[in-house]
Amino acid sequence: MRSTHSGYTRLTKFHKFSAAGVAVAGAATLGFGLASHAVAADTASVKPVAWSAQSFGETQQEELTKAADGAAAQAKTDAQARVKAEADAAAKAKADRERAAKEAASRAEARKALKAAPAKPAEKPAAKPAAAKPAAPAPKAYADNLDGWIRQSLDIMKAKGIPGSYEGIKRNVMRESTGNPHAINDWDVNAVNGVPSKGLLQIIDPTFKAYHVDGTSWNIWDPVANIVASCNYAADKYGSMDNVNSAY
Template sequence: MSASSIPGRIRRLNKNQKLSAAGISTVAAAALSLSLVPGSAQAESESQAISGAPVVFASAAGAPQAKTIQSSLIEQHSTAEQLVKAADAAKAEKAAAVKAKAEAASKVKAQAEAEKAAAERGTQAASRSEARTPVFANNLHGWISESLAIMKAKGIPGSYDGLHRNIMRESSGNPNAVNGWDINAINGVPSIGLLQVIKPTFDAYHVSGTPHSQYDPVANITAAANYAADKYGSIDNVNSAY
C-alpha cells in the first residue's frame, strides 16, 4: 500500500507542486495587499473628514446658544443689581422713617418739658407774687394800710396820718357808724362808715377793685380819700366836716 492511500497520512507534495503553491500564495498576498492599501487610505481620509466636521458644526451651532447664555447672565446680573438697589432704598427709607419718628417724639417731649417748665415758673412767680402781696390785718390799722396801697396804685394822694385823723373824728374807727340826725339823714341819705360818706358821694367816687359797699372799711376810706383829693387836693387837707 502506498503512503497516499493510507488513511490519516498527509500526502507529500512534489517539487513542482510546492512551487505552484508558493506562487499562488504570493499572488494572493499581493492582490490582498493592493486591495487593502487604497481602502485603508480612504478610511483614514474619511476618518479625518469626519473628525473635523463636528468642530465646524459645533462652532456654527453653539454661537447663538453662547450668546443666549451670555445675555441671560447679563440679565441676571442686572436683576441682582436692581434687587440690591431696591433693598438699599427700602433700608434707607426705613431708617429715614425711624429717624423722623424719633425726631417727632423728641420735639413732643421737648415741648412738653418746656410747657411743664413754663407752668412751674408761672406757679413759682405766682407764689412769689403772693408772698409779696401784703396781708393786711382786719382792724383799723390794716384797713388804712390797705387803702393807702390802693390809693398809691390809683394815684390818689393821702397819708396814714391824714386818714387816721379824719376817721377818728368822723366815726371813732367804727366801720358801721351811721349819722341819723344831720341834714343828710333828714334828706334820707345818712352818712355811713369810717369817713361818713353818703351814698351819692360813695357811688360817684368809688374806686374799682374795692367792694361796692359803704360799710366796707377799705372801700369807704378809699372813696372818701378820692372825693377829698377832688375837692380839697388831699385828705390831708381836711380837718373838719367835709
C-alpha cells in the first residue's frame, strides 16, 4: 500500500518487506546462475573440497575440550592458591598464638620473680649533718711569774676540788721562799734528815709525791706542781692553805 505526502510516494512497512524479499530472491537466482556458469567453466581445473557435518562437529568438540581443559586448569590454579593462602593464614595465626603464649609466660615469670624478691628496705632519711662542735677554747695563757703560777694553780685546784685563795697562797709563798721557785732549806731538821724542803712552799720530796695532783709535773721544782701539791697537803692537814700561818 502506498501513501502520498507532500508530493512524494512513501512505502509502508509491508511494502518494504515485500521489496526486500524480491531483491533477495533475485540476487540468489542471479548468484546461482553465475556460480553454475563458473563451475561449469572451470570443472576441469578445480577439485571440489570435501566437507561433512561430522568434521565440523569434531572441530567444534576439540575447541570445547580445549576450553574445558583451560577452565579446569584455571580452577585448579585458583584452588591451589586458596589452599596456600589458607595454609599461610593458619601458619601466621599459629605463630601469633605461640608468640602471645611466650609473652604471657614471660610476664607471669616476671611477676613470680617480683613476688619472690626480698622487699627493699625503706630508705632511711638522710641524716642531718651534725652540728659543728664549738671549737675548744684555746688554752689559757698564764704569765711566767709568781702571779701567773698562783692563778694557774688556782684553776687546777678548782677543777680538783682543792680549797685555797690567791691571798692565802701568796702569803705563805712569800714567808716560805720569798717567791723563789728554786729555794731550798739546808739547815732545819728535814735537811738534817736528808730530805730538805724545796720550792715555793718548801715541801719535802715524800710529801710532794704523796700529795701530787694528776695533770701537773712530777718535778718538785716546777712552780705550779709545787703549789698544788702543797695546797693539797694543807687542805688535808689544816682544811686549806688559807689556815696556815707558820711552818707546816
